[in-house]
Amino acid sequence: MFEKVYDVIVVGAGHAGSEAAAAAANLGSKTLLITMNLQNIAQMSCNPAMGGIAKGQIIREIDALGGYSGIVSDKSAIQFKMLNKSKGPAMWSPRVQSDRMRFSESWRTMLEQTPNLDFYQEMVSGILVEGETIVGVKTSLGLTIKSKSVILTNGTFLNGLIHIGEKQFGGGRAGERAATGITKDLIDLGFESGRMKTGTPPRVDGRSLDFSKMTVQPGDEIPEKFSYSDETSPLSQQRDCYMSHTSTLVHDILREGFDRSPMFNGAIDSVGPRYCPSIEDKINRFADKNRHQLFVEPEGWNTVEYYVNGFSTSLPEDIQFKALQQCDGFKNVKFFRPGYAIEYDYFPPTQLKHTLETKLVSGLFFAGQINGTTGYEEAASQGIMAGINAHLKVHEKAPFTLQRNEAYIGVLIDDLITKGTEEPYRMFTSRAEYRTLLRQDNADFRLTPKSYEIGLASEKRLQRMEEKREQSEAFVQFFKDTSVSDEVANPILKENNSAPVKQSDKMVKMFSRPEIDMNDMRKIEEVEHYIETHNLDSEVLQQTEIQIKYAGYIEKEKNNADKLNRLEGIKIPENFDYTKLKSLSYEAMEKLKHIQPATVSQASRISGVSPNDISVMLVYMGR
Known part of the structure; x- marks a missing residue:
C-alpha cells in the first residue's frame, strides 16, 4: 500500500494538520495526511467561530502566506464582525461566526483538490527513528509508512481523557477515541511531556x-x-x-x-x-x-x-x-x-527550533496543541509554518521563519520556543510589542512577498497585493500634494466639532485630525473624483486612511524594531558552551543551556536572562 517514501507525513487533520498538509503539498512535496476519521477534517471541536482579538490577525497572516483558513472561513461564515473598531487600527480584529458542517466540508474539498496530497484513515501508534533522524510512522494495524519528515499535530488526542462530573472515559473529543503510543515513543527518545486541559460548553x-x-x-x-x-x-x-x-x-x-x-x-x-x-x-x-x-x-x-x-x-x-x-x-x-473537560498530553515547546522542528530528532516537527497552545487560529498558524519548513528541510533549502516585528505568527512561535508555556497559550494583541506594524489590514504587504519567494503564495496574489500597495501609496501622495480651501474645509470641520482653518492648506493636514475620517474627506469634490476615476476599493481607502493618520506611530515602531533586529543578526553557534562565560548569572547559564537560543536577540527574551548577561555575551562575541 505504501511502497513509496513520502517527503512529508502529517499526523492529524485538525486545523494545524490541514494547513501543514496543504502547505507542504502546494510547495511540491509528496505528502500524506493521516487521521483517525476523514469525516472530521478541520473539525471545530469547540466554538463555531474563527478570528477574534489577535486571532483574526493570525487568520489574515495565514491567508497572506497562501494558506486555506481565510478562504474556508469566508466560505462557511454566517456572520462577520470587526472587533475593537472603537480603538486604533492596531486593535481591529476580524471574526466570523461559522457554519460548523460547511467549514469542515470546505476544508476537505480544498484538500482533495490539492495536488501531491494523499489521505489515509487510521491511528498512528508510533514514530520510526533511526539514529537521531525520523524515517516514518507506524500505525495501529501494524503498517510502516516511510517518510523524510513527520509533522505531529495530535490536538487533544494524545492519551485524551474526558471528564463529565465524576465520570471519566478516554477520548480525543466527544464521540472519538484517544490516540495512544506516540507519547511513549517520544518520552523514550528523551522528550519532556506534560498534561494540559481544556473544556467545552453544552x-x-x-x-x-x-x-x-x-x-x-x-x-x-x-x-x-x-x-x-x-x-x-x-x-x-x-x-x-x-x-x-x-x-x-x-x-x-x-x-x-x-x-x-x-x-x-x-x-x-x-x-x-x-x-x-x-x-x-x-x-x-x-x-x-x-x-x-x-x-x-x-x-x-x-x-x-x-x-x-x-x-x-x-x-x-x-x-x-x-x-x-x-x-x-x-x-x-x-x-x-x-x-465536558478533556485532559491531554503536550510537549513543552522549548524543545523546538524556530522552524518548529524538534531539537532532538531531525525531520520531526510539532504543531498545534501538542505545543501547549489553545485555539484554532494558533494551531493553524503553526501548521502552515511546520508544513513550509518540513518541505524546505527535505529539499535542503534555507528555513523559513518570521520575526516578532513581521507577524503575530512570529510572536507566537518565538514566545513558545523561548519562554515555553505551563498553561494553554493564547494569542493577544498585548503579546506583540510591534502591534502597530502587525495590523490585520496589512498582512498581505508583510507576508505575501516572502511567501511568493519560497513558492507558496501565487503570482496572482502577489500582483493583487502590489496593485493595492501602489494605489494606496498614490492616494496618500494625492492628499499630501492637493490643497483644500478654507471655504470647503470649514463646514466639514464644523460638522465634526473640529477647529476651523484660516487659509488653504494641504488635505493631509485636515485628514490627520482625529475627528476627520475618510467619509468626511469624501465630501470634498476632488477626493470623490479621484476615488471614482481610479476605481479604488474599500481596502485601498482603509489602507490610505491608516497610513495618513498613524504615520508617526508606524515610523517610530519601525525604528524600534530595526534597533532590536540588529541583535537578531548575531547568531549563537549550535551547542554553544555557556560555561565559558564565567560572568553569566547562574540562572542565565541554566536557561541558556536548556533553550539553546539561535540568536542574541532570542537570548535577551528568555525569562531570567538580564541585560548584563547579554552584555557579557556580546563582549565574548567581539561586539
Whole structure:
C-alpha cells in the first residue's frame, strides 16, 4: 500500500494538520495526511467561530502566506464582525461566526483538490527513528509508512481523557477515541511531556430557547471578509447571535455540584486556559461578580444547534442542566450534549527550533496543541509554518521563519520556543510589542512577498497585493500634494466639532485630525473624483486612511524594531558552551543551556536572562 517514501507525513487533520498538509503539498512535496476519521477534517471541536482579538490577525497572516483558513472561513461564515473598531487600527480584529458542517466540508474539498496530497484513515501508534533522524510512522494495524519528515499535530488526542462530573472515559473529543503510543515513543527518545486541559460548553436545541429574553448580537452592517484573494466575497445576509447572563441563583446551583467537579475533587490536576475559564472556575475565582455573560451562537445556516459560549464546564450533566435552565431565555432548554473537560498530553515547546522542528530528532516537527497552545487560529498558524519548513528541510533549502516585528505568527512561535508555556497559550494583541506594524489590514504587504519567494503564495496574489500597495501609496501622495480651501474645509470641520482653518492648506493636514475620517474627506469634490476615476476599493481607502493618520506611530515602531533586529543578526553557534562565560548569572547559564537560543536577540527574551548577561555575551562575541 505504501511502497513509496513520502517527503512529508502529517499526523492529524485538525486545523494545524490541514494547513501543514496543504502547505507542504502546494510547495511540491509528496505528502500524506493521516487521521483517525476523514469525516472530521478541520473539525471545530469547540466554538463555531474563527478570528477574534489577535486571532483574526493570525487568520489574515495565514491567508497572506497562501494558506486555506481565510478562504474556508469566508466560505462557511454566517456572520462577520470587526472587533475593537472603537480603538486604533492596531486593535481591529476580524471574526466570523461559522457554519460548523460547511467549514469542515470546505476544508476537505480544498484538500482533495490539492495536488501531491494523499489521505489515509487510521491511528498512528508510533514514530520510526533511526539514529537521531525520523524515517516514518507506524500505525495501529501494524503498517510502516516511510517518510523524510513527520509533522505531529495530535490536538487533544494524545492519551485524551474526558471528564463529565465524576465520570471519566478516554477520548480525543466527544464521540472519538484517544490516540495512544506516540507519547511513549517520544518520552523514550528523551522528550519532556506534560498534561494540559481544556473544556467545552453544552450544545443546546435552539427551538427550546426564548430569544426574546436575550439581547440580539447582529453582525456588521457592512461586513468584510478574511481572504485577500478574490476567491471569496463578503456576506450578503447574516445570522444573529444572542447574549444572555448567569445570575446569583445560577451560581448557587453550580456550587451544589462542586464536590462532584473534577476541577475541585482532584480528578483533574492539569492546567486549563487562563483566558477561557470554565463557568465553575469563573464563579470560584470571581466570587464578587453576581453574573457572567453568555453568548448564544448558532452552529450553522440550517441547524437548530446552538453553542453556549461562556458556559464551558465539566460539572455533572444534571447540574449543568439545572443551572442553565435559570439563565435568561433557557427556561425550557433541551440539551444536544453536555459540556465536558478533556485532559491531554503536550510537549513543552522549548524543545523546538524556530522552524518548529524538534531539537532532538531531525525531520520531526510539532504543531498545534501538542505545543501547549489553545485555539484554532494558533494551531493553524503553526501548521502552515511546520508544513513550509518540513518541505524546505527535505529539499535542503534555507528555513523559513518570521520575526516578532513581521507577524503575530512570529510572536507566537518565538514566545513558545523561548519562554515555553505551563498553561494553554493564547494569542493577544498585548503579546506583540510591534502591534502597530502587525495590523490585520496589512498582512498581505508583510507576508505575501516572502511567501511568493519560497513558492507558496501565487503570482496572482502577489500582483493583487502590489496593485493595492501602489494605489494606496498614490492616494496618500494625492492628499499630501492637493490643497483644500478654507471655504470647503470649514463646514466639514464644523460638522465634526473640529477647529476651523484660516487659509488653504494641504488635505493631509485636515485628514490627520482625529475627528476627520475618510467619509468626511469624501465630501470634498476632488477626493470623490479621484476615488471614482481610479476605481479604488474599500481596502485601498482603509489602507490610505491608516497610513495618513498613524504615520508617526508606524515610523517610530519601525525604528524600534530595526534597533532590536540588529541583535537578531548575531547568531549563537549550535551547542554553544555557556560555561565559558564565567560572568553569566547562574540562572542565565541554566536557561541558556536548556533553550539553546539561535540568536542574541532570542537570548535577551528568555525569562531570567538580564541585560548584563547579554552584555557579557556580546563582549565574548567581539561586539
